[in-house]
Amino acid sequence: MATAFSTAKFSTQPFPLNPTSTTSHDSSIVFARPTSQFLGSTRKFRLTSSSKFNLSRRSKTVVAVSDVVKQKKSKSSPSLLITKEEGLDLYEDMVLGRAFEDMCAQMYYRGKMFGFVHLYNGQEAVSTGFIKLLKQQDSVVSTYRDHVHALSKGVPARAVMSELFGKTTGCCRGQGGSMHMFSREHNLLGGFAFIGEGIPVATGAAFTSKYKREVLKEADCDHVTLAFFGDGTCNNGQFFECLNMAALWKLPIVFVVENNLWAIGMSHLRATSDPHIYKKGPAFGMPGIHVDGMDVLKVREVAKEAIGRARRGEGPTLVECETYRFRGHSLADPDELRDPAEKARYAARDPITALKKYLIENSLASEAELKTIEKKIDEVVEDAVEFADESPVPSRSQLLENVFADPKGFGIGPDGRYRCEDPKFTEGTAHV
């Protein structure tokens, strides 16, 4: 299919597919061939080859990805994708995400945290695959399902857990809660409760990095921004507006779609005219990639390329990760609408078990080493809960702080004391 930008500088080599993949659900990075699982029972969407991806310099590495798919490959595979350290690092990050979210559920049902909590179980490969490739100065913008993004970016588990409990030691001093994780130190520009609200923010952050490099001449500034969002968001105006702006100004940003097929109770297939989200990238002049989001190694390969593009100043990329959330939309969601067979299918593709299998089969790690990591993570999470439990609740004066920049303009009254110490505070007439 001739796309509008065939005159652009993308290579016209189609991405090599893996036609001999024996396991049907392990699709490699797909352009043209939809897998039956992805589309459910709707087979009528037929794709023609869509976006071209600039692979001329990287085709060697990418071919190795397709090889990984073959589970029956011999153990002494010539080009492994990761070293042992990287493998263990990825494993640890994913286990941390999973253990943390499970602990969140426990704490919620015990009443230690409240509010609307959205858990990330099952999608860890996307977070780990992308964020582990970033530097500290790179920015990440997330959604309300942001605990694991925060953890992958480096925010300590203690800070995230305290934030969830609403304590002062939380990353936002207990102000935001589950859906609003921010960290200046780790450049996490937030969880956003509102879908799509974070994408323009990420676009602005990416612009800053490009500005610093080109206008302020900080030559080594190659900071990249990642924007994470879901399939439902891809029907929202803000998404399209930002794809346009990012491609127009060639911003160093990667748009990562975590397509878990469901927006609360709305199936992506029934809400979207063309469910193949990655095709929307080329419509705006950027490459669009679809990757199996349940396999952290594949995600990582695609992420390397996309982030690399952004760092080199070649512009934005849209990456669609096919993934799945094992739990309901939020802890208040009874999750009755999803077919148990679908859930079972994806549970069999659990990213953590897949990576574990890969590491063991390729002799990168032993069971014992992985068990040690799991134990360590359990301790980290327990410690985080204890820390959060023992942390103090914010004082009332914090309620009025940070509405404006100048605390005296609001938080502190003319007599120099906090306004909430004013006896009129209980009358609710806190006029300022």
Add this chain to the structure above:
Amino acid sequence: MALRNIIGKRIGNGIGLVGRRSLSTSTSDVENRNAKSMNLYSAINQALHLALETDPRAFVFGEDVSFGGVFRCTTGLADRFGKARVFNTPLCEQGIVGFGIGLAAMGNRAIAEIQFADYIYPAFDQIVNEAAKFRYRSGNQFNCGGLTIRAPYGAVGHGGHYHSQSPEAFFCHVPGIKVVIPRSPRQAKGLLLSCIRDPNPVVFFEPKWLYRLAVEEVPEHDYMLPLSKAEVIRQGSDITLVGWGAQLSIMEQACIEAEKDGISCELIDLKTLIPWDKETVEASVRKTGRVLISHEAPVTGGFGAEISASIVERCFLRLEAPVARVCGLDTPFPLVFEPFYMPSKNKVLDAIKATVNY
């Protein structure tokens, strides 16, 4: 944790009050035949069933309405009326409301659901610039009176920044639309049917706190309650309290407490915020000489300011004390601090006493 006790108490009080007493003291606004005990979301559900039954060109759409909605207000509609009339939309509020305006302009009754009032802001442009001005700028050739936008608003105890906002004040500043807020299941059913059948675009905010907690006898037949008529739900002689939605139950508790101190409070439910019933409120203030307004939204620029200014204009010489407003604080809606932020019973009570003893 002390905070949680406060939260628990508020919920407890809410259940106790609204469950046991009907807040309506007017005797014959609705016939009571075939009344059934139900909560707010069931009452709204019934209203929607009736609306779709009686008008073949009525549609209900929004995010997740097909399976019943996140608050169960639309259960059974898709099964009964089919997917052509009750359908899910993609996640685009601006598109949902704009699309609803188009439907209404062509003579249909479009009942759009915005999942939380906090999400209504992308649609604000369509509501303010299109819905409100459609009839006006087309010289009455077209109108979008068939449009009703329903949204759950207000605090729910644990909603945080984006599941607890009360945006009614923004819409009250727009000539051309109506804003209606019910206080209880029986009111909700009647008011919603009136809103749907009203020939003007209406934004209908439903207090989400009350979806399950408020239980009342609601008649099963089709009935409508008049818009732009406030209701005096408690007679008194010392001070007039004006409110709407879930806040009324808090104010009622404060009235009961004040009664023990010998202060007789008159409580008015505005029901329709614009165009609001100035006459009823004015008559009451002429009787009592004092007025207190309470709402969850932040105090500065909240709708209480409009009521206060109008009352002062009309009843200046009769007023014995300044108009009191007991509202949310001027901060974004907090998560952990919700009990301090909210205009609680004690704050209302303090203000009643201060006003009466002025």
